[in-house]
Amino acid sequence: MTALDSHANPELAVFIRRLPKAELHVHIEGTLEPELIFKFARRNQITLAYESVEDLRNAYAFTNLQSFLDIYYAGMAVLQTQQDYREMTWAYLQRAHADGVVHAEIMVDGQAHTHRDIPLSTVFAGMAEAMHQARDELGLSSYLILSFLRDFPEDDALDTLEEALALRVQYQDLWVGVGLSSAELGNPPEKFTRLYDYARSLGFRCVAHAGEEGPAEYIRGALDDLKVERIDHGVACEHDPTLLERIIREQIPLTMCPLSNLRLGVVDNLSQHNAAKLLRQGACVTINSDDPSYFGGYIVDNYLAAAQALQLSKAELVEIAKNSLSGSFLSLHARQALLERHPFPVI
Numbered sequence: 381m382t383a384l385d386s387h388a389n390p391e392l393a394v395f396i397r398r399l400p401k402a403e404l405h406v407h408i409e410g411t412l413e414p415e416l417i418f419k420f421a422r423r424n425q426i427t428l429a430y431e432s433v434e435d436l437r438n439a440y441a442f443t444n445l446q447s448f449l450d451i452y453y454a455g456m457a458v459l460q461t462q463q464d465y466r467e468m469t470w471a472y473l474q475r476a477h478a479d480g481v482v483h484a485e486i487m488v489d490g491q492a493h494t495h496r497d498i499p500l501s502t503v504f505a506g507m508a509e510a511m512h513q514a515r516d517e518l519g520l521s522s523y524l525i526l527s528f529l530r531d532f533p534e535d536d537a538l539d540t541l542e543e544a545l546a547l548r549v550q551y552q553d554l555w556v557g558v559g560l561s562s563a564e565l566g567n568p569p570e571k572f573t574r575l576y577d578y579a580r581s582l583g584f585r586c587v588a589h590a591g592e593e594g595p596a597e598y599i600r601g602a603l604d605d606l607k608v609e610r611i612d613h614g615v616a617c618e619h620d621p622t623l624l625e626r627i628i629r630e631q632i633p634l635t636m637c638p639l640s641n642l643r644l645g646v647v648d649n650l651s652q653h654n655a656a657k658l659l660r661q662g663a664c665v666t667i668n669s670d671d672p673s674y675f676g677g678y679i680v681d682n683y684l685a686a687a688q689a690l691q692l693s694k695a696e697l698v699e700i701a702k703n704s705l706s707g708s709f710l711s712l713h714a715r716q717a718l719l720e721r722h723p724f725p726v727i
């Protein structure tokens with residue numbers, strides 16, 4: 381099931397597009413379309429390992445998370461200037477707006493830029509320009525989540541957080557949280573306990589990828605050691621009934637990404653994805669796009685693919701969209717204001 385299947389059910393695609401949705405799990409670098417990679421490479425005089433956009437797209441055949449991460453980090457090397465970060469972010473926000481996203485919480489891999497000597501001030505400035513433009517011109521609100529790379533040492537993340545803190549006041553309307561991403565296996569949450577204790581003490585909202593390729597134990601670790609408020613992915617939670625019961629009881633949002641899981645081999649087939657089963661058991665499931673330019677679809681494509689593969693009803697799709705707003709870091713007041721402007725359909 382791919383994005384192309386929106387043609388198979390255009391009425392459902394329109395229904396999903398019209399639902400007010402929050403995107404809670406998207407990596408800005410994963411929205412970088414091949415056309416923009418080529419444009420920025422040309423502008424910044426960087427030679428790519430691929431001859432054409434088509435060549436690059438053909439390389440997007442992943443076998444697991446690491447095989448994706450290798451291409452993803454190589455692709456973002458074309459990002460050099462504030463203008464690049466602004467254009468990438470603006471392209472995503474326009475696309476999200478067209479998909480009916482009313483609020484986006486966008487992750488950025490700070491270290492993937494600082495390790496290439498791009499200062500966070502450049503990254504934040506470019507993203508913020510686009511995020512403010514989206515607020516003013518599209519009525520689309522957005523927040524920034526600084527995500528740390530779990531395959532690097534905790535001290536490297538702490539240094540990066542320290543560098544970013546110099547920007548905190550300037551971007552206080554956008555930068556609300558911290559996250560944890562990259563190669564999961566062998567990099568358990570408890571490696572980052574000090575980082576999260578520090579970030580939480582500073583008032584940041586906390587999320588972490590867990591249970592994507594890693595075991596249910598990593599989800600438990602993210603909740604107990606890192607004290608996160610949301611789990612990014614969380615597919616593995618069903619292997620631990622006690623953990624699942626807690627996730628349901630505490631209504632911990634799971635930011636699931638079906639097309640990502642399909643393309644990275646977390647599931648062999650979308651019909652095996654547990655998003656619907658978890659939702660029907662009472663979990664706070666949300667649907668998101670993760671790295672849409674690499675995985676063949678933006679948020680509507682993900683909703684639609686899941687709806688078709690898992691026979692999600694319209695009422696269930698509304699429930700998932702409602703979960704995305706209640707699971708966001710928006711204040712109750714901001715959420716209510718959004719809902720007044722974008723009411724849910726009554727099913």
Ligand code: ADE
Pocket residue numbers: 407410445452561562563589592640670671
């Ligand atoms: N970084 C970007 N996409 C990711 C994913 N799906 N899992 C872990 N780290 C990521």
Ligand code: ZN
Pocket residue numbers: 405407561589612670
């Ligand atoms: Zn992710």
